[in-house]
Amino acid sequence: MKFQFRPSEERGGADHGWLKTFHTFSFASYYDRSFENFGSLRVINEDRVEPKQGFPTHPHREAEIFSYIVSGQLAHRDSMGNVETMSRGDIQMTSGGTGIAHSEYNPSSSTDVHFLQIWAFPFKRGLKPRYFTRHFTDEEKKDQLRGIVAPLGTEGVSEEREGKGLTPIHAPLHFFASLLSPSKSVTHTILPSLNGKSTKLVYIQLIQTSGYNTGAANKSKNAGPLISVVGGGATAELGEGDGVFIRGGQVGEEIVIENVGEKVGELVVFEMDDE
Template sequence: MMHIRRSEARGFADHGWLKSQHSFSFADYHDPQRMGWGNLRVINEDRIAPGMGFGEHGHKDMEIISYVLQGNLAHKDSMGNVKGIPPGDVQRMSAGQGVRHSEFNHAPDQTTHFLQIWIEPNVRGIAPGYEQKTFADAEKQGQLRLVAAPDGASGAVTIHADAALYAGLLNEGDVVNLPLDPSRKAYVHLVRGALSVNGEALKAGDAVALAHEPLLKLDAADQAEVLVFDLAA
């Protein structure tokens, strides 16, 4: 089973300093048919205006991943982490028992464009944690690079969730296959470019939710950047 979620069908919020597209129900955007997929709860495509950002706020019991596409995301949290997140880095914050943080774009003339991803944990009440790693383009070129996994396999960031996240950079004509466990779910989010997923054409911002599928086939029609989630059902 495959369900296509077109970019223009996503929820949209314009706060002036922040423009956000929501793949699933979030804040004032509510769709009872789109409360998440498996244990994937949030994919927000956020654009933060120069000199603006999210003030300090709190989270509990959620695995939060930031994936920056343009600019730099300045992170500060109650664990003492003060970091800049550039494109190519994957940041994981485990909210656990509770954490407070802020995210800002300090650039005077550039928008920060990033994906905010929430995955429901398989353990609750743990101590909050933070991890950030750089994944060079060469590691993702023409293939799917594991960037987040429960056991930190292959140098991925470690998430406390029954899920895995892959990132890929494909050129026109590249074909990538990923075997899937039909008892689990998968989700493909096309960050930019154009490709087909099991024969279904996608453009930037489109996504495909998959269930009971044994194989994922990505066929790039243009230069493409893609995220693939392997998820608990």
């Protein structure tokens, strides 16, 4: 495996007043040709939206779009007639397909909403737009990697709008989340590929739960979560907002993730086919 560490302060992003955001990949006015996508991953925005503010109705097509709620509430409304208010633990998947329009809004009068907005390229164009919601408790993610999203057809994936189990996505992408306690570790075993290739891509990011901070993360063990990532002889340490891109992972290889800090770390893991 080859590791590429990306510190939080090198992400793109902006403070728009009503919206404070970090961009893992090129987005809006932020462009870096080295970070346009990673396999089927196209967008990971870590957004914080102020009370009574939000994104007005706007269109999407040919994209799988999902939101992972960290804190606060996010109201969703779309052209398919879906109306939803999501809270911590909720995940909402919109399969844009041939085209949808939606809005996202913070309905609270006092509390920001903090969430990850994630886009992926679909494995087929011209799909019928669809919508799914799921809920995953903190207990389900405590000191384990909980599967959240998986390709349609994967065992455990339900096609119900509000079903139990994994959230379906029309892309060769798996998404996991964990709330990792100090001194605890989890192991991710690289899954078989959908396209028959022997190598996979993995991206791991530690969510910046302490607040919006554009400077270098304080990585002392007493300051916050500090995550060690080890795989294939390579290592990386992640503070809040940091990420590591992993290339060349072989199916069946293991990646060990350990919290070597003093606070619980909320982390996400993406695994996808190496296109």
